[in-house]
Amino acid sequence: MKRLFACLLFAMLAACGRGPDVDIVRADVSAQLVEALPGQEIEIVSLKRRGSQRDTDAPPGETRRLVYFDTELKLDRDVDFGAWSSSGISALVSVLGAGPRGISGVTSGGNRAGDLIQVHGTALYRQEGDQWTLVAPVGYRPALASGPASGLEEGPGALLAAIRSTLDASDTAPDQRRIIEDELLMTRQNIEARLARNAKGYAIAAGAEHGQYLRVARALFPPGSRTVPLVTRGSEENLQLLRAGTVSLALSQGDAAQDAYEGTGIFTRQGPHAALRSLGSLYPEPLHVLVAAGSGLTSIDQLRGKRVAIGEAGAASRTTALRVLQAHGLGLDDIEPLELSIGDAFAALRLGQADAVMQVIGTPADDIRGLLTSTPLRLLPLSGEAAARLVDDHDGYFEYTIARGTYPGQAGNISTVATAALLLTDTTLSDAEIDSLTRRVFESGRDYPGLGSAQASRISPATSAVGLSVPLHPAAARALEALAGRGDPTEEH
Incomplete structure (x- = not known):
């Protein structure tokens, strides 16, 4: 009996160490899909847990695990995940924690009822007693090594x-x-x-x-x-x-x-x-203005005197950021500008070395998704007057809404301006x-x-x-x- 009890205890501890079981993951994925894509009627046909690993970036004193899973989704109605007016593909990628090539079956021009979508997903869980609580879908983390863009591996x-x-x-x-x-x-x-x-x-x-x-x-x-x-x-x-x-x-x-x-x-x-x-x-490519969730900042005009990462010198995103600040009555002399790359800017925000980051980037932005797994953040909206002024003054801008559900934990729409990614010749x-x-x-x-x-x-x-x-x-x-x-x-x- 003692051996049986010891074996059962060991099995329970081992299961706990592996993180949440497949039923918990399935329930959480289902709830996230409903919240981020309301009314889309997406059915989970199957979900298989593919292992987990300890989160080495977990805050001190917390036990976290990265859980990997494969799921197949079925659409019960026609859905255009590429529509500019909804969170669409952004919400799908964010909710499922999928990286590049992690989703297949989403077609340009819209999907039909009955279509199947396959996903390689990732979720981050935190242990609370003997329970596992979903922290967030995991953002994409690119490999450090890279090859030439042309795909050449030799020569x-x-x-x-x-x-x-x-x-x-x-x-x-x-x-x-x-x-x-x-x-x-x-x-x-x-x-x-x-x-x-x-x-x-x-x-x-x-x-x-x-x-x-x-x-x-x-x-x-x-x-x-x-x-x-x-x-x-x-x-x-x-x-x-x-x-x-x-x-x-x-x-x-x-x-x-x-x-x-x-x-x-x-x-x-x-x-x-x-x-x-x-x-x-x-x-x-909407402008994102990110601040720490507990900063108390609620509008762009409150960035006066703050440390603002506006982008590297010579970057197109930096030019956009300066125009947006100007539309809100702020110039370079009114802020402490930080000319940082996107990676360095997000690192500075996470470490408290920047008060805000301004970045033009298409949704879902992998860097933002990844940052949200470790740092509570908020998106600041542009004022209606400033957005209208930018659109009137420059053909390259149009008013845009970062729809709720685009990023994990984003409960409301964010009004901003966007520029289009163009293919030029x-x-x-x-x-x-x-x-x-x-x-x-x-x-x-x-x-x-x-x-x-x-x-x-x-x-x-x-x-x-x-x-x-x-x-x-x-x-x-x-x-x-x-x-x-x-x-x-x-x-x-």
Whole structure:
């Protein structure tokens, strides 16, 4: 009897150490889906627990476990997860704690009743006595190592990666290392762009490793499509590469694209880029203004005198942040500006070294999801007057709502402004090439989350003119008209 009792006790302790059982996880996932996506009628067909591990980032004195699960969902009604007016794909990704390629079965253009969606999900639990309580779905945590954007694993790509690794381990002074890295990046961009052209393909200036733009580009143009995504520092560098003829395509924030087209902002010295054309708006990129939940800050005008992370110098998001502050009556002299990368900005907010972070980014933002698992945060809304002023003054902005449920624990809608992520070119490609590229990007039925980009699931001919801040290429306009079965897309919205 003693042995039997000991075995039962050991089994109970072992089960407790493994975290919540599958029934608890299933119940929590079901409740989260109902809360974040009310009225969508999503049924859990199956849910299997795939193990767990201790959370090494748990606060002192807390026992937490990361639980991994696979689930299959069935839609009992038609759902367009890509609709710009709802939390949609953002809520689905956030609720299930899914990373890139963690969801498959969500199709651009909308899903039908009866469709099945497969998810590799993750949830964070905290032990309270003999009970396990859901803390939050876990945000995506990218691997530290990365390969070249083109997908090359050997040859020139591997050589450049090895050179960068060597430099990272060297004692070169920071300013000298930055110069070397800049030169290597430019060399890599030029090589990959030339290789793409040599293969009768295209190079697209995308974005940083693990960033949304690079994942979108890879989802739109997977290997074999003859379009090579390049690692860059984002919108403003992409526009420079397009203007220099290094690439044929580029991704950019709509407000930065308008500045380049008109020759304003940081592009003043270069003058207007009159040849700049768009293939359409892809998805919304709203401004997020994040503060600690217990800060007492409730509006942007209360940021006067505060430490505000506005983005790195030269970043398009920083330009947007400054315009938003100005619309609320605040200038650089009215705050303590912190020019930090997005990762450093969120780290500063978590450590109490920043009072607010302002960042333009598509939803769901993985960095924000990850931060919410360890730091209680709130989103600040823009004032109605400031938002209206920004929209009136700049074609690249439109009023936008970050819908409730977009992020774990977000109970209400947040009013803000957004700019559209644009796919850009110039006048060097033929009409036939533009037609083919536009149809490829905007055709319905693609499983973009399964290809690694939740944001790309929002791409639709119906929203291709929202936030369009530069002229639409005539061939793209005709292709979008044919795809949508309607009139000129520039006349909508």
